[in-house]
Amino acid sequence: MSVTVPQSLQQSLRKETLIDAGYFVIRTLRNSGRGYQNPLVSTEPDENVRVLANKAISEIEQQEGMPIASLPADRINEYIAVLEDFTRRTYQRAVGHDSERAANILSEMRSSTSTD
Amino acid sequence: MEKLPILYSTNTWLAYMIAQRYYKSEHYVWCTPFFDPRRNGGRDAAVPPTSSPFEVYCSLAEEVSRRDRHSKKIEENRVGILRGANAKKQAGVIDEVQEKDIVSIVSQAEIPDFRPLMYVIPYSVVVDRMREPPPEDKAHPLSAEYVIDQLPRDLFDVIEFGM
Numbered sequence: 001m002s003v004t005v006p007q008s009l010q011q012s013l014r015k016e017t018l019i020d021a022g023y024f025v026i027r028t029l030r031n032s033g034r035g036y037q038n039p040l041v042s043t044e045p046d047e048n049v050r051v052l053a054n055k056a057i058s059e060i061e062q063q064e065g066m067p068i069a070s071l072p073a074d075r076i077n078e079y080i081a082v083l084e085d086f087t088r089r090t091y092q093r094a095v096g097h098d099s100e101r102a103a104n105i106l107s108e109m110r111s112s113t114s115t116d
Numbered sequence: 117m118e119k120l121p122i123l124y125s126t127n128t129w130l131a132y133m134i135a136q137r138y139y140k141s142e143h144y145v146w147c148t149p150f151f152d153p154r155r156n157g158g159r160d161a162a163v164p165p166t167s168s169p170f171e172v173y174c175s176l177a178e179e180v181s182r183r184d185r186h187s188k189k190i191e192e193n194r195v196g197i198l199r200g201a202n203a204k205k206q207a208g209v210i211d212e213v214q215e216k217d218i219v220s221i222v223s224q225a226e227i228p229d230f231r232p233l234m235y236v237i238p239y240s241v242v243v244d245r246m247r248e249p250p251p252e253d254k255a256h257p258l259s260a261e262y263v264i265d266q267l268p269r270d271l272f273d274v275i276e277f278g279m
Contacts, residue, residue, distance in 0.1 A: 016206055023199040027253075030192070034166045040252040077188070084191050091198050092223060095216045102220035106229070109133045115233060115274040 003078040005086045006059035008052060015094040020045050021052040022087035026080055028057055032068045033076040039069055123147040123237040123246075123262065124169035126176065128193050130229040131200075132274065134221065138214050139204055141269040145235055146249070147262050167255040169234060176232040183227050190230045194222050237264075237272040 009025070012018040024041050032039035041053040060079060061067055068076070125147035135143045152170035165171040172189075179187035201218040204210045210218070246262045248254075254261050 016202060019198060019202040023195055023202075026192075026195060031253075031255075034255065036255075042253045043250045044253065080188070081191070084195050087195055088198065088223065091202070091219050095212070095219050097220050097223060098216060099220060099224060101217065102224045105137075105217060106221055106224060109137070110229075115129075115132060115276065 003075070003082050004063075005082055006056035008055040008059055009083075009086065012052060015090070017048055017052060019087060019091050020049040021056065022083055022090070024049065024053040025056045026083050026087070028053070029060075029068060029076050029080050029083075032071065033073050033080075037069065120149045120239040122151075123149055123239055123242065124151045125235040125237065126169045126172040126232050127235060128176070128230045129233055130222075130225050131193060131197055132233055134197060134200075134218055136269065138210050138218060139200075140209070142266040143235070143264075143269065143272075144200060145237070145264050145267050147235070147237060147264065148260050149239070150260065167259060167261055173232045173234055176230065180227055180231045185227070187227070187230075190227065193230055194225070197222050231276070234275045234277070235272045236275060237267070241271050242267065
C-alpha cells in the first residue's frame with residue numbers, strides 16, 4: 001500500500017497553518033523513528049496548527065491500523081519523505097519561485113566565505 | 117547535571133546565512149551543554165545521539181561529503197528553514213518578497229550548502245534568552261536541551277571543522 005499525504009493536510013486552505021502543521025507532523029514522525037515511547041505533536045504551535053497536525057497523525061494511524069509508535073522505521077521514513085515533498089511544493093506554489101534570483105543570492109552568499 | 121558554562125548547537129551553513137541575511141542576524145537554535153555526551157559516560161545527563169551536537173555534526177558532514185541526494189538530515193533542514201520563514205513572515209520580520217526569496221533559495225540549494233557549523237554559546241550571556249522545549253519535543257525527559265528563539269550573532273562563535 002503506497003503512502004499518501006493525509007486528507008486533512010491536502011484540504012487545508014490556509015498556507016500558514018498548513019506549512020506549520022506539515023512541519024510538526026514530520027517532527028512527530030521523526031521522533032517516533034528515534035524511539036520516543038509516546039510521540040506526540042508538540043504543544044509549541046498555535047492551537048489550529050496542533051489540531052490539524054493531530055488530525056493528520058490520526059489519519060496516518062487509521063490508514064496503517066496502528067499507532068505511529070508501532071510503525072516500522074522504513075514506513076515512517078516513507079511518510080516523512082512524502083510530507084517533506086508536499087510541504088515544499090505547497091509553499092512554493094503559494095508564494096512563487098524565482099530561480100534566477102535565488103541562484104544569484106546563493107552565489108553571493110557562497111562568495112562570502114566568512115561566518116564571522 | 118550542572119554543566120552550563122558553554123552551550124553547543126549544530127546548524128547548517130544555509131540556515132546560518134539565511135538568518136544573517138533575512139532575520140537581522142538573529143538565529144533560532146536548539147542547544148545543549150554537552151558537546152559529545154558519550155564522553156560523559158551517561159553520568160551527567162541523558163542526551164541521546166540524536167541531540168548530540170557532535171553526533172549531528174558528524175552525520176551531517178558525512179552526508180554532505182558523500183553528496184547524499186537522499187540525506188534525511190538535509191531534507192529535515194530544508195523543511196525546518198521553510199518553517200522558520202513561515203514563522204518570520206507571520207511575525208512581520210520578513211516581507212512577501214523575502215519569503216519568496218527564502219523558499220526559492222531552499223529549493224535551489226545544493227548539498228554542500230547544508231554543511232554543518234558548530235555554534236559555541238557562552239551560557240552567561242544567553243541565560244535570560246533560553247527556554248526549555250516542551251517535554252514532548254525533548255529526546256529524553258531528563259535531557260539537557262534548550263531553545264533560544266532569537267540569538268544575536270554577536271553572542272556566539274561559529275566553528276567549522278573537518279572530519
